[in-house]
Amino acid sequence: MPLQQLLGIWIAAGLTLAIYSFLYKDNPAYKFAEHIYVGITAGYALCTAWYNVIEPNLISELLKANWHNPFTALIMTWTVIAPALLGILMFSRFFSKASWVSRIPIAFVIGAGAGISVPNTVQAYLIKHTSATFAPLIPKEAIAWSNIMDFINPLIVVLGVISVLIYFFFSIEQKNGLKTVSWIGIIFLMIFFGASFGYTVMGRVSLVIGRVRFLITDWFPLITNLLGLGS
Amino acid sequence: MDFFKRQLPTLLVLVLGLGMIIQYYIPTTFSQQVLKNVNLWIQIIAAFTLCIGITSLLRTHYTKIRLQHSGWAYSIILYIVFIAMVILGFYRGIQEGTPFRWLFDYVQTPLSSTTFSLTAFFICSAAYRAFRARTMEATIMLIAAIIVMIGRIPFGDMLSAYLPSFIPGFNDMAGWIFNTPGMAARRAILLGISLGGIATSLRIILGIERSYQGKD
Amino acid sequence: MKRTYYLLSVMFIILSLFTVVSAQNNPLVIPGEVKAMDTPNDSADGYTVYWPVSPSDGEGVYYLVSTSSSPEGPFTPLTRLDSRLKLASENKATFGFSSKNEKLHYIEITVPKDEHCRPLIWYTQIAISRDSEVIPLGGPVTAKVVSNWFKFNKFNNLVITLFLFLTIYYFIQRAHKDPNLFIRRIPGLEAIEEAVGRATEMGKPLLYITGAYDIDAVSTIASVNILSHVSKKVASYDSRIIIPCRFAIAMTVCQEVVKEAYLNIGRPDAFNVHDIFYVTSDQFGYTAAVDGLMVREKPAANFFLGTFAAESIILSETGASTGAIQIAGTDSTYQLPFFIVSCDYTLIGEELYAASAYLSREPKLLGSLRGQDIGKIMMVLVILLACLLLTLHNYFDFEWFLFLKNFMTAI
Amino acid sequence: MGIIQKVLNVDRRVIYLIVFLAVAIPIIFPLNLPVTLTEEVMGVYNEIENLPEGSPILIAVDYEPSSSPELNPMTRAILKHCFKKNLRVVTTTIWPTDGSGGSIADKLVEEEARIAGKIRGKDFVNLGFKTGSYAVVIGMGEDFKKTFPKDFNGNVLDKLEILNGTHSNGNSESSLPNAAFSQDARAKKINSLKDFSYMVCIHDDSSVFTWITYGYERYGIKIGTGCTAVMAPGNYPSLQAKQITGIIGGLKGASEYEKLMNYRGEGARGMDSQSVIHVFIIILIFLGNLTYFILERKKTVRG
Incomplete structure (x- = not known):
């Protein structure tokens, strides 16, 4: 096994145990792992922002333009210069007097975010999920006993959607009839929460399986080798 | 000056908000270009702002080190790891096979997998601590959870093979709870959320809700 | 639904029987005319070719599609369509909902462009084939390709968006005149005061988290709006609020909001900008750091408001172990059960968006809640009416009984 | 009273320890519990099974390394299936915000291809990761090669055989007019999302909705999903609305797919641990409620 991989497995195993030690209580090993984690992810974020966003979309676009003719070059590249300027405006945060300037790029982000979300929300949720709920209330012809749930299930969905809404x-004010309906809604909600909880357990346990498998299949052999117990 | 401080951001939100809504309904190339550019712009602004965030992080830990607050040694570790990652990233790149990748694979990945896996432990303790049949509603939630948990494992499949299937469609109880009452509730929650989201968007676009702007 | 299946399967059986019988003796039947039209709802990408189904359609019968830049050819093969598939009724965005579409085949042709990005004139030839037998369906066809100005398939979306906007706007305006609106209790929000009070008594800070998304997500903005109320309480009680952030833009917005709260109370000096800090954008790096923060600072109250992912249970269970009052609110449906189990109060879905209106009691915002309710009533009515029409459609075969279902179908 | 009180206030660390052991022991000593098949998984399997040989299939590996213990087994099983069916496999990653940048997909597809004896660039290609979520999907729909000019390893996409298809030349056309078309699936060029016969989105976050909203709604690509168990209930509305053809949920789904492919892999073995933990939690809930009710009753008797 190459040295870097060997070292890597030992480090990974150490950090895994350090994080698990938090389950016992907060301790120096956890603090150590936590600070490494924050430092490394912050560095990672900075590098990926550079390589995935700034470099391909900004720097390479600027270099591509023919700056011998600055006027046309500016026109060609304004779509990347403008956001860069907006980004630079954010740096006004460093000066408390001028920090209001950062509101302009923030307004850009918030306005665009709010605008983009509206029609997409209508499409993906309102239209889709409303129309998927539609179901005939009375079957067209007598249905076989074995298919009875195909007819009843959509009606349960209709009842559930309406009562939760x-x-x-x-x-x-929720009183009388409305109170009963909204109580039915609560029952539906509780069923959903319980079911969703129960289903989630499986996914989470998978993650522990992943870590335990790493410790057992990758790391344990190294210990036994080290102790001379390995074959 | 007040125009730049207050009206301009509000106006920008209004123009962009309405503009992006209208954009959705127009299929022309120009309209697609606008959407693409706006998304790119948001990414570029976020990338620049990241510098402010990182500065904030580094300043917090610098203060800790300078004033020798408890645990200041850990802050030094944070600095070392951060600087190492950035130098390696810029010096040798971030592709497969670089030291940057090595740090990612053997330090960051196990840390994130392990932290993520803590959820399993916490779910168990939460189940024990909080799943009490105090009220009728809580009991229903509890029963639904138990049925689904049994249903999703092979044990449940063995069990259901012995149960009489006189009601059709009930041989998979867990699946039914999901697909029918569970889905109905989630669908209604989603419908409510979309209405809430649309109303919030409208309030923002029209400048009725401006608390995110702060004051002078 | 059942009926269509039934019809389709009967059609299928008849057709396949037909082809089995006809395969040996009967020649291929050429269907009617091939036509072409500009593909609607696109940006000069291409045109759609359509032709009626042929009685020969069935297993082993294919439509061959070839294209060329000239009507004389040479034509290059593009694709081969199974004659049992590609019915116009599948493509509602182009052909609509008419039941006649089950009798049409179609294919969308993407047209190449010249150096000025203008679409070229492009010809398509359709031929019907079985084994080695190939018969062209008339001459090549083409259509003028234009850039469309409106997505007619999103017309329903536009109507609904406009309806919601106008309704909500109307109730916002009306709230000016009649500000006394009834709003039902939301216990989670009433607990905010209690939480801030307890933190002040204990001399411990509060922890506020705005969720897993940056400020361009509406849920984060909703959370920031709630923060503006919470921080006002914090400022007036002279308590302390800590906000670890995952995104830098969200951090700057939180700083502005809390600063304003302190300004409002008249104690700008008490505002500490360093309590609102960036940690890291990584989901679990952030979680690990906040966990550490919780066990070390032991905040008296934790607020988790916004969109959350898997970190929800880690944060809320760690918070519960430190004995903090916890108030959560999220639009992430999967995380709701965890917050409900391990937090004291949980705002479910839409309540997160209603919170800032509820807390501020500002007539304009309350009016928009009214508008949301009207939206919900409309949805309930639409669902009920559509179900009724579908039921009627089972008995009376009028196509217009389906108009509501068709209108609400996403295409 | 003493024992009940103790059980009720059991230190959470005891629970944590039992959880850890309950996972570890079945991994060391497998239980080989049986696997039953569900409709949701068949919905994905059948679609792939029915594709003609050579059809292009897109596999979006949209998860972060932290989800790979749960999702890798199903990705492996699906890749095995695709290679067995001789499909043209294109993998991509549009989601991880802070993740692997396409390397998970690359490792898996490389390993499975080696087992199946497939060639990179001809039978499979990994496009790697691109930021921009839905913008990338739209880009792929409009112009595939412009969005991904190069693959994960820096090869120019335009030159790869897998995307251009094994196009027969004019000679065969003249002798047998149908021949140019009969190899349809294999000859099909990939210029847009529309050209894929099927796609599977394996996700640990909401990327599937990006694929549905933009890939399915705009470009009509058929989608099957594989996801973490926690995301699975969220995909049911889409299944019901026929936006997707099936769901492979978590390790359970993976173990089913493994059974369909006739082997017991990490999915099936993981299910053993799962079973133990699920039973343990149910016991915990019962125990918690039992002690709670005994205490409540004692209180009322005394009161």
């Missing part, structure tokens, strides 16, 4: 009413 009614539970979310804010400006209408």
Whole structure:
């Protein structure tokens, strides 16, 4: 095994155990791992922002332009110069007097984000999920006993969607009939929460399996080798 | 001056917000270009702003080291790792086979996998601590959780083979709970969220909700 | 639904029987005319060719599509379509909902462009084939390719968006005149005061997290709006709020918001910008750091408001182990059960978006809540009406009974 | 009273220890529990099974390294299936915000291709990672090669056989007019998302909705999903709305796919640990409630 891989497995195993030690209580090993983690991810974020965003979209575009003719070059590259300027405006945060300038790029991000989200939300959620709920209330012809759930399930969905929607009413006092319906909504919500919780366990345990498997299959052999127990 | 401080950002939000909504309905090449550029711009602004974030992080830990607050030695470790990562990243690149990748594979990846896997431990303790049948609603949640947990493992499949399947569609109880009542509730939550999101977007675009702007 | 399946399967059986019988003796039947039209709802990408189904359609029968820059050819093969597939009824964005579309085949042709990005004139030839037998369906066709100005397939989206905007806007305006709106209790939000009070008594800080997305996500903006109320309470109680951030833009916005709260109270000197700091954008790097922060600072109250992913249970269980009051609110449906189990109060979905209106009691914002409710009532009515129409459609075969279902279909 | 009180207030660290052991022991001593098949997994399997040989298939490996213990087994099983069916496999990654940058996909596809004896550039290609989420999907729909000019290893995409298809030349056309078309699936060029016969999105976050909203809605690509168990319930509405053809949920889904492919891999073995933990949690809940009710009852008796 190459040295760097050997070293890597030892480090990875050490850090794995350091994080797990937090389950016992906060301790120096965890603090050590935590600070390494924050430092390394911050460095990673900076490098990837450079290589994935700034370098290909900004620097290479600027270098591509023919700067012998600055005017046309500016026109060609304004779509990358403008956001760079907006980005630089963010640096006004470093000067408390001028920090309001950063509102302009922030407004850009917030405005665009809000605008893009509206029609996409309508499309992906409102239209899709409303129309998927539609179901006939009475079957066309007599249905076989074995298919009865195919007919009943959509009706349960209709009831569930409507009652949970009614539970979310804010400006209408929920009493009498409305109270009953919104109580049914709560029942549906609770079923969803319980089911979702139960289903999630599996995914999370998979992660522990991954770590334990790493410790057992990658790291343990190294210890036994080290101790001269390996074959 | 007040125009630049208050009106301009509000106006920018209004123009961009409405502009991006209209863009959605127009299929021309220009319209696609606008969407692409706006997304690119957001990315570039975020990349620049990251510098402010990193400065904030480094300053916090610099203060700790300077004033020798408890645990200041850990802050030195943070500095060392951060600087190593940045230098390696810029000096040798971030592709496969570089020292940067090595750090990513053998330090960052095990750290994130392990932290992620803590969820399993916490779910178990939360289940023990909080899943009490105090009210009828809590009981229903608990029962749903148990049925699904049994249903998703091979043990549940063995169990359901012995159960009489006189009601059709009930041989997979866990699946039914998901696909029918569970999905109905989630769908309604999503519908509510989309309405809430649209209303919030509208309030932002029209400048009714401006608390994110702060004051002078 | 059932009926269409039934019909389709009967059609399928008849067709396949037909082809089995006809395969040996009957010649291929040429369907009607091949036509072409500009593909709607696109930007000069190409045109759509369509032709009626042929009685010969079935297994082993294919439509061969070839294209060329000239009507004389040579034509280069583009693709081969199974004659049982590619019915116009599948492409509702172009052909609409008419039941006649089940009798049409179609194919979308992408047209190459010249150096000025203008579409070239491009010809398509369709031929029907079985084994080695190939019969062209008339001459080559073409259509003028234009850039469209409106996505007609998103017309329903536009109508719904406009309806919601106008409704919400109307109720915002109306709230000016009649500010006394009833709003039902949201317990999680009433607990905020209690949480801030307890933190002040204990002399411990509060922890506030805005979620897993940067400020361009609407959920983060909703969270920041709640922060502006929480921080006002914090400022007036002379307590301390810590906000570790995952995104730098969100951090700067949080700083502005909290600073404003202190300014409002008249104590700008008490504002400490370093309590609102960037940690790292990495999901679990951030989580590990916040976990450490929780066990060391032991905040009296934790707020988790915004969109969350897997970190939800790690944060909220660690918080619970330190004995903090926890108030969560999220639009991530998968994380709701975890927050509900391990937090004291949880805002479910839409309540997160309603919170800033609820807390501020500002008529304009409350009016928009009213608008949201009208939206929900409309949805309930649409669902009920559509179900009713579908039921009627089972008995009376009028196509217009399906208009609501068709209108609400995403294409 | 004493024991009940103790059980109720059991230190959470005891639970953590049992969880750890419950996972570790079945890994060392496998239980070989049986696997049953579900419709959701068949929804993906059948689609791939029915593709003609040589069809282009897109596999979006949209997860971070932290999810790979859960998702790698299913990615492996799907890749095995695709290679067995001789499909043209294109892998890509559009999601990880702070993840692997396409290296997970590369390692997996490389390993599986070596086992199946497939050649890079001819039978499979890994496009790697590109930032921009939905913008990338739109880009792929509009002009595939412009969005990904080079693959993960820096090869120019335009030159790769896999994307251009094994196009027969004019000679065969003249002798047998149908021949130019009959190799349809294999000859098909890939210029856009539309040209893929199928795609599987394996995700640990909401990237599937990006694929649905932009890939399926705009360009009509058929989608199957594989996801972490926690994301699976979230995909059911899409399944019901027929936006996707099937769901492979977590290790359970992976173990089913492994069974369909006739082997017991990491998925099936992981399911043993899963079973033990699930039973353990159910016991915990029962125990918690039992002690809680005994205490409650004692309180009311005394009160």
